[in-house]
Amino acid sequence: MVDYLLSWGEPYNRLVDVQLRFTAPHDNPRLILPSWRPGRYLIQNFAANLRSWSGNLRKEEKAVWRCEARAGEEVTVTYRYYAGVLDAGSTFLDADELYVNPSNLLMMVDGLRGEPSTLTIAAPADWTIESQLPQRDSAFSPPQRGEGARGADEGFTLLARDYDHLIDSPIIAAERMTRHSFVEGGARVYLILRHDEGIDSEPFVEPLQAITRVQAAMFDGLPFREYRFLGHVGDRWHGVEHEDSCSLILKRSALLGAKPGDEGFDHTLSLCSHELFHAWNVKRMLPAVFLPYDYTREVPTRLLWVMEGVTSYFGELSLVRAGLWTQERYLEHLRKEIETLEGSPARLHLSLSQASFDAWLQEPTQTHDKQNSWISFYNKGEIVAALLDLTLRTHTQSTLEDVLRYLWREYASRGMEEDAFERAVATVSGEDYGDFFTRYVHGLDALPYDSVFEPAGVTFGMTGRDRLALGAKLRSDAGTLVLEAVVRGGAAMAAGLLPHDELLAIDGVRTAAEADVRRVLGSLHEGEGVEVLAARAGIVQRRTLVPQRDPRPSVTLVAAGASDLRDQWLRRLEE
Ligand SMILES: [Zn+2]
Secondary structure, rough: OEEEEEEEEOOHHOEEEEEEEEEEEOOOOOOOOOOEEEOOOOOOHHHHHHOOOOOEEEEEEEEEEOOOOOOOOOEHHHHHHEOOOOOOOOOEEEOEEEOOOOOHHOEEOOOOOOOEEEEOOOOOOOOOEEEOOOOOOOOOOOOOOOOOOOOOOOOOEEEEEOOOHOOOOOOOEEOOOOOEEEEEOEEEEEEEEEEOOOOOOOHHHHHHHHHHHHHHHHHOOOOOEEEEEEEEOOOOOEEOOOOEEEEEEHHHHHOOOOOOHHHHHHHHHHHHHHHOOOOOOOOOOEEEHHHOOOOOOEEEOOOOHHHHHHHHHHHHHHHOOOOOOHHHHHHHHHHHHHHHHOHHHHHHHHOOOHHHHHHHHHOOOOOOOHHHOOOOOOHHHHEEEEEEEHHHHOOOOOOOOHHHHHHHHHHOOOOOOHHHHHHHHHHHHHHOHHHHHHHHHOOOOOOOHHHHHHOEOOOOOOOOOOOEEEEEEEEEOOOEEEEEOOOOOOOOHHHOOOOEEEEEEEEEEEEOOOHHHHHHHHHOOOOOOOEEEEEOOEEEEEEEEEEEEEOEEEEEEEEEEOOOHHHOOOOOOOO
8 A cells, every 4th residue: 555645835836745654575675756657648747747756766867766765664744745836747836726747746665556545635625526446435544744734633635556557546635616417327526616706617428428428439338437527627628537536627718609500609518428438438448559658758658649540530529429520510610620720731741650650759848849740649539530430331341340349359458459440440340441540540541531521421622722821820929920830831931031030111011910910911922022021039031022812722511412421420419
């Protein structure tokens, strides 16, 4: 047994005191802090936020400490963790809340990974706590308190099967939270929200239940008895999946006043649907290289597009099955995804499986020219999943849902080999889909939109744009207009502009905002060079900008005429 205790004194210094108590499994065991967390395939170096550890710990590697102890000895170690960032995978301390993603701050005792553990949060007794971890509800004697600890009668103790279960479990302990719940398929599902002032969350409950019903039907039951959507309303969208819960950040500006059918409302549901689908895909069937997770280093897999893209595909399709989205609404969503992919220069050099494998290299501060070098395996993965599903439906008796059900039967208790998905498609369909994978997953062939959508009564169109474009992503920054990214093949790149250049004027017209750029471009002629003024490192540069048409295509995707195949593909779940 390993006992963890989180306590704190002054909340606004954002320092959480962590205490571990355990019996040393051998002499001088190592204590290891994860360098990444499942769900985000990127080294995040949580050790950077750790400070002032106890004297019996000696640091050996960037996230590894050696504990001075003899085998069998009862050991207590302490350290502090800075908890001042709030996202779906972080830890955040405030005056009325402690939100914890234990992967950030709880060290693993080498040799005790498989042992059960307790996690005590020394929060005031009148707070409430929400987590997928069961709570020890009987009275308990609190362990010794760290510096600045609260009264001895306060605290909540959670129980975990083992270290992996512990750190997969986000926790909200707070003075108050909004709480909804429903029962579906024998499971109780909670919607928990913080910072939701001014937002009516009740209207989300029924749609969430419909989505849960749809996904349960697909897999013939839910894989949990309880599930928690743990949400904070914040400044962006973000979600992270866990075994019996997920952590969400919902964008306040999109949610204020949002009604069913509005974009913010829809986005919330599609995010929840995506994370719920992960309860099967990723949390219970996952690549073999993740079993067990090595939290100390990168663990690349070519299957990330199946984990994320296929999840996005079924996440969105669940909204159709649940009767929340019409066929038209779904096709509009897919159209936007296709337009994003087809406007990405990197689609010409980076395959879907390579983007999956290289996920670990996408740290923005290290990946120069990300706008041109990277495609999202969520985005292309979802599109390829849709094309594969339609291809299966057109040419075989099977569907991609059959493939997922097959994977669920085969792989719920063991890891997926790198070619498991391809083999599952072949097994379930009885056909060889090697060519499809070679061309569209491992290769760079243009995706076969026309031939795949046509049998389903869906008309696909892709055309160039007439309007002139700068070929750069702009950002307003303290009254200045800065180039955030420069698109390969666009006018800005041809003029020699770089990201971080400040755009001052085009053709003698001051450009202080994006609207100024649009206006001046509207007055120019394709191919006729004009002067552009930009500042780089404090020096004003004069360059020639030759206006070009926007290189990103315009995509249309619409239902045309009656189609049984389309109705079957985009059907509602029978009530
Ligand atoms: Zn995901």
